[in-house]
Amino acid sequence: MAVSDAELTVEVTGAVATVTIHNPARRNAMTPGMWRRLPVLLDGLEADPAVRALVLTGAGGTFCAGADLGDLDELLDAGDHSIAVAAEERLAAFAKPTVAAVQGACVGGGCQLAVACDLRIAAQDARFGVPPARLGLVYPAPTTRRLTRLVGPSTAKFLLFTAELVDAERALRVGLVDEVLPVDGLTDRVDAITAAIAQRSQLSVAAAKEIVDDRAGPARIAWWHRKVRDSGEAREGVAAHHERRPPNFTWSPSDRH
Template sequence: MQLEQSLSGGVATVVINHPAKRNAMTSAMWRALPPLLEALAADPDVRALVLTGAGETFCAGADISTLREPGEDPRALAVAAEEALAAFPKPTLAAVRGHCVGGGSQLAVACDLRFAQEGALFGVTPAKLGIVYPASSTRRLAALVGPATAKYLLFSGELIDSARALRTGLVDEVLPEGELDERVAAFTRVLVSRSRLTQAAAKEFADGRTDRDAHWAEQERGAGDTAEGIAAFLERRTPRFIWSPQT
């Protein structure tokens, strides 16, 4: 049981690997995610991040057996991991197969985008265990799918299929079986080719973390990405954007 990571073409991939429990997250795995994300955020070679599960399951939630372990509250650990993922400064995408339930949905919703394979199932299930879903997680879910769908999911704990997840905005794209990896790879290549300046500012604004228009206007003036983007458009070539968080 572990979180595996790799880097290729500017895209970091983090794989939830706990096959014995359908990739359920243990306390140790929740605890490991924030420092892993911190290291990837600081790596200038990382331009985007994909979160997925090993095999044919994304994540079946928290490993319930760990809820009785002494020590740190696993729910607090899950929230800390979720918040670290939501705050990741580069584009994030959850690639979902199979079950995406409970803590798995927490992680998927914390990503910027979610692509799913047909047949994926989504659920937010604390009502089945008598657990109060965290306020921050509830607000993030409601902001994504709307209050009515968030209440449906939270009140009932019922699973919804990929078609309904697409209709409600829980996922952005649904792919036929066998096409998810190819589509994720193609789309992340697009992300890597775009301006990091635009992406960083857009993420900060869209997530409601700041209204620092003046800061980003200053970054834009100093970056040279706008001039490069216009020149590339006029010359019909691929732009070579240079801004990075370290500049």
């Protein structure tokens, strides 16, 4: 498909949707239009019953080198209500598993998006950074808290205080990423992970995501347990295990409400 100089592209292959950040002139920096477009794309992909997992990546060997800061006064006035925070929050709340496939620079707004994903798989050339202290800006509170939950207070402070770039191996050690692969092995590994997710019980996956993200209170957890009982997913899974065959899970994320 033809792409403009700065846009988000979507490709659905089987049960996996891939959203690609494409802005080659700015090392895939997110423009205001791209920030506004992301929640719209996510709404559509979340509603698509064929999509069971989402990959977020960047074109041309770079994940995302940050955000187009645009009008500084507008940015300062927005604070925690910026279009970037709105897009990040929508990505974090996406009902299906999300995987950031990171190659090259993953800085500022790019790191913000990667941290909002469920999993982060990085190539060995990936570099991560959180630069607000270099720019005299205050990192949004929801973004700061999400980063802190992922890597812990000390590492979050190091990233925020120094604005230094860290390489993929250090990112792995501190929990910022889940795996590090050679550049030429990144796509195959992400494909394998998303294929495995797509084959699992979507009821189990959806419940796990809500509970891990602390978005399921006691009533909601009880609802999930009723769904297990009523859906037949567990009976099918156990039967398939005993019969040494792939399970035929039929529960759809559209049944989550």
